[in-house]
Amino acid sequence: MEYETAKIVKVTGKCPACEDYAGKNSTTPPKIAVMACEGACARGEVARRAANMVAHRLARDSTVRICLGGAFTKDTGQRNLVRRAEKVIAIEGCFINCSSRMMCGVIPELRPEIVRADLIYNLDLPFGIDDVPDEMFTVYAHLVAEQVVKNLGNPAPCRGDPGSQSPCPSAAGPPAHSAGCGK
Numbered sequence: 001m002e003y004e005t006a007k008i009v010k011v012t013g014k015c016p017a018c019e020d021y022a023g024k025n026s027t028t029p030p031k032i033a034v035m036a037c038e039g040a041c042a043r044g045e046v047a048r049r050a051a052n053m054v055a056h057r058l059a060r061d062s063t064v065r066i067c068l069g070g071a072f073t074k075d076t077g078q079r080n081l082v083r084r085a086e087k088v089i090a091i092e093g094c095f096i097n098c099s100s101r102m103m104c105g106v107i108p109e110l111r112p113e114i115v116r117a118d119l120i121y122n123l124d125l126p127f128g129i130d131d132v133p134d135e136m137f138t139v140y141a142h143l144v145a146e147q148v149v150k151n152l153g154n155p156a157p158c159r160g161d162p163g164s165q166s167p168c169p170s171a172a173g174p175p176a177h178s179a180g181c182g183k
């Protein structure tokens with residue numbers, strides 16, 4: 001497998017709102033961490049909204065919403081939520097699998113459960129979010145969020161499996177809802 005290499009400039013400051021949320025949600029046992037593509041396009045918008053629906057409405061007691069940019073670019077509360085979660089769900093906008101690939105770059109042993117949002121609502125959305133009616137975003141995101149919630153109780157993919165040659169997803173990625181150790 002080939003890798004991208006990036007140097008990320010460290011920051012000394014912290015975002016108080018983000019750290020406060022992370023601290024409040026750093027429970028024992030840990031909550032299920034929900035991250036998303038957060039991309040600029042319509043597919044990323046569905047993934048982002050679906051993650052918000054899961055963590056802030058449909059399963060707010062058992063899940064916590066991850067700030068992908070915060071967790072990826074600095075080793076503070078948000079990354080810790082991902083690191084200590086027994087299950088991490090990555091709602092991806094498309095096959096690029098950006099959220100799971102990003103987080104596997106900073107937590108190599110991570111085994112996120114990948115949910116391909118575009119395969120659930122099953123439409124080829126355009127790039128621009130202004131080309132999709134707002135109410136349709138809600139419909140698509142709800143379809144994705146409902147499926148995520150339905151599968152919350154499924155076992156998490158195993159971390160650090162020494163037999164695994166491919167600890168992180170590639171851009172083609174494992175199938176949606178890939179889970180379990182394969183043992």
Ligand code: SF4
Nearest residue numbers: 039040041044093094
């Ligand atoms: S990674 Fe895919 S879903 Fe995310 S913004 Fe880019 S094209 Fe959209």
